[in-house]
Amino acid sequence: MSSTEATTTHAEDLTPRQRKTYQAPQGEAARSKREARRRRLPLLPALILVIVATQLPFLTTIVVSFMDWNALRPNDRGFAGIDNYVQVFSNATTRGAVVTTVVLTVVVVGVSLVLGTLIALLLDRQFLGRGVVRTMMIAPFLVVPVAAALLWKHALLNPSFGLFNGVLTWLWSLFGSSNPPQIAWLTQYPLLSIEMALIWQWTPFMMLIILAGLQSRPMDVVEAARVDGANALQIFRHLTFPHLRRYLELGGLLGAIYIVQNFDAVFIMTAGALGTANLPYTIYATFFQRQDYGLASAQGVVVVIGTIIIATFALRVVSSLFDEENHR
């Protein structure tokens, strides 16, 4: 009786998936080889396509980054050594682009994370019309990025008839003033304007991830703490926040990866003017306006190295969530 119980609990230790993979090597060698090949088959088309489409272009970029290649001077093509990289780091424009990219990413991700967390905490409560509010919150994320950038540039931030200055006029007239402040948002605060538009679009994303985190909290522990007399702040600090930490990291890192690559907002709202050119826009401009293929490629490689640094952390967070889920 007790021995059967022991074996069942042992088998239960393995998740069903693990039991499946464990069975594979037990068979005869040839049969398991054939089985392995048969299992691999459905994966191959997708895997090969992804490898070809992502690794080959990038390898080409690395090669071109060491070349002197400007489409405007087609006869001077040749090997350039590290000249392009020297230019990336010595050129004030590219260094400015690096700073702009970092500032844009840190501000947008940071503010959207904070706002997203606060809103997720609000939406985690019971109130009338919670579903409606959640739907309203998601809407900004579902506006096509190009359309959102145009909407902000022309309908909201336009100095003479944008909604923002319109609301200022209206508010001031409420108090009898006919001299409201009118701000030329895109020329006075170009980077802030882009940041506002991106924060508006990305806060819903952060909110969704953190709300998912909040709703996966073990509520029985929270209830127990409440019964034991813990107040809301204590529960947040000692239970909710530690649980949320990985969701915050995940949201922050995924957001960072997308914002570092942002092109649409910069391209449309300011066309990279007034110190708003981030790296993707600068690469695009080097490539299309200066047609300096070598320099553009070197800039691309630098962006990839930067992204790999963020991505390493992101992958670690994803894999820790992944492991937890597969051992549940």
Add this chain to the structure above:
Amino acid sequence: MSAVSEPTSTSTNPAVAATSYKRSPRPRAKRRGNPVWGICAWVVGLLFVAPVLWMILTSFHSEVDAATNPPSLFAPLTLDGYRNFFGITGGGNPWPPLINSFTASVGSTILVLLLAIPAAYALSIKPVKRWTDVLFFLLSTKFLPIVAGLLPLFLFARITGLLDNISLLTVLYTTMNLPIAIWMMRSFLAEVPVEMLEAAQLDGAGLITILRRVVAPVALPGIAATALICFIFSWNELLLARTLTSVVAGTAPVYLTGFATSQGLFLAQLCAAAFMVSLPVLIAGFAAQDKLVQGLSLGAVK
């Protein structure tokens, strides 16, 4: 009659039970606290949706009413903005770019599903060796900035004569979305209970029957969500479309970027255009709402 409907209901029932078990792990504590927080949530929600509502309202105003300060909230409504956008009064014709976007988005979504479903099967139900390594390799490719591959793609398109060709964009969108789709599909297929698969195998069911009767009912909502999210990503894409297309194969976002350069008052028709181009995404996004977060977090969060 009832005998015919019987098997379908038994085959969907366990699936429904399985998914509902996953969706609501425990009954949530009902606490209807301070109404102030509910009001706060409503205010914040309205603030976030306000620009969208403003876009829609402005699109129904005349150009003159759209460009006033303070804003004319209650100006008479008109369809002029839409007439201008659709080129009824002359000017640009939005249909070619809309059709291009539709072709590239739907085409790439179908290709993604055809490739991702078998791949996800090989990573969850009958996993290959080192399947986690494969998954994380796929994810890491998603972190490569597209802009770093722009030049090679452009040169490739120029050499092969595929510049300004919507089929190249369709294939590129497929590869762009494939890693996300495989991650999502894997997490949905992983929800198929192994016991059910084994029971079906013991009963002598073939692969097709197992896929149809056991896997499909559980995975279908996930497949639908994956498709919608891939559609959204393809529809939104600007950088590749702008680099690799021009007159013939330009997509809706590319068309939009050229829209605001028109002279004079254009705000109402710009809002109409922005709304029309966003409408498919809004519909797809709200349809996939419940699984949106899972897709956007590459399947890491449920």
